[in-house]
Structure formats: structure tokens, C-alpha cells
Amino acid sequence: MRLPVLLLCCACLSGQSFTQRGFFETRNYVYPQTTQGDSGRLVSEELLRWEPSWKPRPWIQVNGGLDVRFDSHRQFERAWRLDWADRGEQRPAFGVRRLSVLLNKGGLTFEGGRQFIRWGKADLLNPTDRFAPKDFLNVINSDFLGVTAARITYERGSNTFDVVYQPVFTPSRGPLFGQRWVPLPEQVQNLPIRNLGADFPGRGQMGARWSHGARGVEYSLSLFDGYNHLPLLNLQPGLSVGVQRYFAQMRMYGGDFAMPLPWFTLKSEAAYFTSKTRTADEYALYVVQLERQSGEWTFVGGYAGEAVTNKRVLLDFAPDRGLAKTFLGRASYNLDANRTVSFEGALRQNGAGMYSKVEYSQSMGSHLRATANFTLLRGDAGDFLGQYRRNSNLQLILRYSF
Helix, strand or coil: CHHHHHHHHHHHHHHHHEEEEEEEEEEEEECCCCECCECCCEEEEEEEEEEEEEEEECCEEEEEEEEEEEECCCCECCCCCEECCCCCCCECCEEEEEEEEEEEECCEEEEEEEECCCCCCCCCCCCCCCCCCEECCCCCCCEECCEEEEEEEEEECCEEEEEEEECCCCCCECCCCCCCCCCCCHHHCCCCEEEEEEECCCCCEEEEEEEEEECCEEEEEEEEEEECCCCEEEEECCCCEEEEEECCEEEEEEEEEEEECCCCEEEEEEEEEECCCCCCCEEEEEEEEEEEEECCEEEEEEEEEEEEEECCCCCECCHHHHCCCEEEEEEEEECCCCEEEEEEEEEECCCCEEEEEEEEEEEECCCEEEEEEEEEEEECCCCCCHHHCCCCEEEEEEEEEC
């Protein structure tokens, strides 16, 4: 593995300019119910993450990240290879999470390589986050994926200009066929499923964002031209059903703002999406939320909405749109310096689907943290949340940080 060797050499050469952090985590799921095609009730996942950083000069920094994974449910690869692209259907056993060079001079910053790019400012849903694909092997507990890109940020006064070019497409990772997070329609439940892989776009993606901070309000405008990182699905029926993933061309026009008010902070984020792909919808996504902190309590609540202007999709996997037309909320309370309890939930405006989660987390010393949470899913089979009604689960997580 070239990355660890390189950064260890850097550490020897640079002394105090080399820093590192990481953790080992075991995450265990208990599912009270089985599903069609998946009789597993216990799933265990192990993750070792190492994040080194080397700063040879004040204006240059090299950031790295390496993940080593194993699981009991064959959601992760069993291949002895180092994955650089994160485009596989399974999570890689050995993956480069991040590897980028950061250059800074005055108000100008350049970062090139594998990195994380977040544009969204809302907490409940981020329509403008087009350079932020996710890992949806577990649809409710998702994590961001890095992208290979070049990013230039320029700050002048209260204005920030951000330009991104992504030459290699990184898709969101969807649930695996034959497992519980792919609920099949009744008409195909008894047919074999043939996975025909993915048809990835061949060109790069570009985006630009301008943000401005004024007295009492912050706002931004953004533009994206590329592809949706969430797939459309092409079905080929027969004695078995063939499924191929492909990705629609997308252009986004978006914006967001945040305004502190006496009793709470008002945040909103919205985007309109057009597409030249004939099977892709054209639509708007938006979220309006209120945020308040009172003592040890933090509250966030709001509504995510959608307006479809051109309906063309036949079949897709779109968790962002699946959370539209939904009331969302989150609350957390710090019991003391070491213990936290939190609650979150979502309720479809028509009552067809919902989920709720309660979590307790406690640190034990300076390195060890234990977390337990329970997620409840209910609803109709035709609703995005309701289709996972047999996936309610208990999670037990133990993390050792170093």
C-alpha cells in the first residue's frame, strides 16, 4: 500500500508537521424481522480509519485517509486490493478515503485530489450538494463519499467564490440486490434478478458557488452542470429481470440562506433541476428549517418539499426525493460532558411513511465511546420510508479513537 509508506516517510522528514488521527469501530445491527430474500437478523461491521496530514510549508498541506473494512453480511469486498475510485457496488475492503494537496496563499485556496465537497448549509436535506455522493448500503444510516476533483476557493471581504471541476464521476452507492434494503415489488419477487452493472458518464462535471455574509444574514447562489450521482434503473424483463443503473444528465440552479432571529435561526435551501435525459424528471427540491439552542438542548425542525415540473422517471433510486413532502426534526441533549441523548424523526405529510430514532452515547475515558440507538420504520409499501417497514433495527456501536 503506497499511501501509508509515503506518509510515514513524510513523518520522518518533517517532525512536528506530521499529524495523524483515526479510530477503530465495531457497529452491530440487530433486526427483529426478516425480509423477502434476506433472512439475516444480525449484521456486524468493522472499520479501521487512519487520517494522516503532512504540512511541509505553511502554504501547503497533504491530507490522507485510509479505510480498512470487514463485515459479516458480504456488503464489503473480500479483495486484497487498494481502491482509489469508490465506484464498486460493495464497499472496498481497503479504500483511499482521501488523498489531496491543499495550497493556500492569501485569500486563494486550491485543493486537488480525492476530497469531500459540501455546499449545502441546511441540516435536514441538502438539495445543492451535487459533489457529495453517499453510501446507501444502509439507506437510513448513510455516509458521504469523497470525489476526485480540483477546487479553487477565493475569499475577499464578505464574499466567497468557489469553483469545482470533477473529471471522474463518483456515484452514490446503492443497496445490494438480494439484501434487506432492496424491497422488491410483488410482481418480481419470485423472479431471479440479473445485475447488469452500471453505465457511468464519460465526461466531467463542473460547478460554481458564490456566497455572501452580510449583517444578520448569509446567502449563496450555486450552479452545477454534470450528472445526478443517484441512478435511474433500466429493467430488462424476461424469465429473469435484468437491472442496469445509469445516471441522468443534470443541471442545477440553487441557493440557500441563514438568518439569525431572536428566538431561532431560520435556514432554507432550494434547487431546481433540469435534464436532457429523456427518462429523468425536472423538478425543484427545497427545505425550510428552524434551529434553536437552549441550555444543553439543541432543536432542529422543518419541512422538505418537492415540485415536479416534468414527470418522466419510470424507476429510480432517489433518497433525497424520498424525503421530500416530509416533516423532519432532530433534538439532542447533553446530560454532562460525557453523555448525550438524541432524537430524530421524519413523517410524510400524508402519513404514509415515517421513521424515528432514539440514541444514547457515552464516552468512557479519552479514547472509548459506546453508542446505542433504535430506529423504527413504519408505513405503506408504496411509500419510500414505508417500504423499509421490516427494517427497524437496534444498533450497538463501540469506537476507540487514537
